[in-house]
Amino acid sequence: MANTLTKAEDRVEVGHAARLAHVSKSFAGPTGTQLVLDDITLDVAPGEFVTLLGASGCGKSTLLNLVAGLDRPTGGTIETPGGRPALMFQEHALFPWLTAGKNIELALRLRGVPKSERRTEAERLLELVRLGGAYGKRVHELSGGMRQRVAMARALAQDSQLLLMDEPFAALDAITRDVLHDELTRIWRETNVSVLFVTHNVREAVRLAERVVLLSSRPGRIAREWTVDIEQPRRIEDTAVAELSVEITEQLRGEIRRHGQH
Numbered sequence: 001m002a003n004t005l006t007k008a009e010d011r012v013e014v015g016h017a018a019r020l021a022h023v024s025k026s027f028a029g030p031t032g033t034q035l036v037l038d039d040i041t042l043d044v045a046p047g048e049f050v051t052l053l054g055a056s057g058c059g060k061s062t063l064l065n066l067v068a069g070l071d072r073p074t075g076g077t078i079e080t081p082g083g084r085p086a087l088m089f090q091e092h093a094l095f096p097w098l099t100a101g102k103n104i105e106l107a108l109r110l111r112g113v114p115k116s117e118r119r120t121e122a123e124r125l126l127e128l129v130r131l132g133g134a135y136g137k138r139v140h141e142l143s144g145g146m147r148q149r150v151a152m153a154r155a156l157a158q159d160s161q162l163l164l165m166d167e168p169f170a171a172l173d174a175i176t177r178d179v180l181h182d183e184l185t186r187i188w189r190e191t192n193v194s195v196l197f198v199t200h201n202v203r204e205a206v207r208l209a210e211r212v213v214l215l216s217s218r219p220g221r222i223a224r225e226w227t228v229d230i231e232q233p234r235r236i237e238d239t240a241v242a243e244l245s246v247e248i249t250e251q252l253r254g255e256i257r258r259h260g261q262h
């Protein structure tokens with residue numbers, strides 16, 4: 001466990017990690033204004049793990065970018081009282097000219113960690129994602145799964161109260177994804193960070209989350225949500241995970257049918 005990351009018991013309680021009230025987002029396009037998100041109201045509690053599930057193009061990344069502060073909503077308000085959230089993308093977005101360790105140190109520097117502590121801390125974070133020994137490796141020397149782990153370590157290096165993850169494991173094979181699900185669950189429980197995790201994979205949503213929020217398409221609205229009352233650690237092949245996934249998939253299919261996608 002990295003000792004400069006805030007531990008579960010040391011977190012300062014805020015009322016919510018994120019609060020979205022009546023958020024909408026439109027984009028100007030060639031055929032006029034397109035309403036992508038409509039009236040999204042959602043709270044993420046401190047330490048909560050929420051997955052946002054929806055079909056491709058329904059506005060998941062748009063929503064995450066708004067919460068990250070990379071773009072502004074057209075209407076409504078977004079609060080993240082715990083400070084700037086950390087964001088992890090589908091593609092690792094590491095700096096290829098830096099080593100794994102230096103990528104993490106950059107995030108530590110931006111957080112204000114003194115230079116003398118950065119190397120030790122970067123090595124600890126690499127240990128945390130089970131990549132001890134990769135400090136000096138360049139990005140191109142790492143496999144896809146290893147890159148996503150470095151990206152996870154870099155996101156954790158920000159020590160934010162809220163971690164936003166946009167399909168971070170979508171490009172990985174099932175076994176590697178399984179391992180990273182376990183790692184993420186473990187790290188989440190150890191640090192009590194709040195997580196808002198975007199995916200279009202129902203099983204992944206159920207495997208990870210305490211709450212699954214289903215978005216409709218065109219425009220993206222909250223269609224339904226489920227509390228996942230299955231004990232952690234879970235396995236993606238657990239019967240309870242499979243059963244709830246079937247129910248959610250039915251709803252997701254309905255959403256997709258309703259909006260004329262296949």
Ligand SMILES: Nc1ncnc2c1ncn2[C@@H]1O[C@H](COP(=O)(O)OP(=O)(O)OP(=O)(O)O)[C@@H](O)[C@H]1O
Binds near residue numbers: 029062
């Ligand atoms: N900057 C932008 N300008 C114009 N339209 C945009 C912009 N960003 C997103 N959109 C549109 O908003 C809609 C939602 O896009 P978004 O990337 O949020 O979907 P998504 O749910 O993340 O999809 P996927 O699962 O494929 O990643 C799409 O129709 C997209 O074309």
Ligand SMILES: [Mg+2]
Binds near residue numbers: 060061062166
């Ligand atoms: Mg997306």
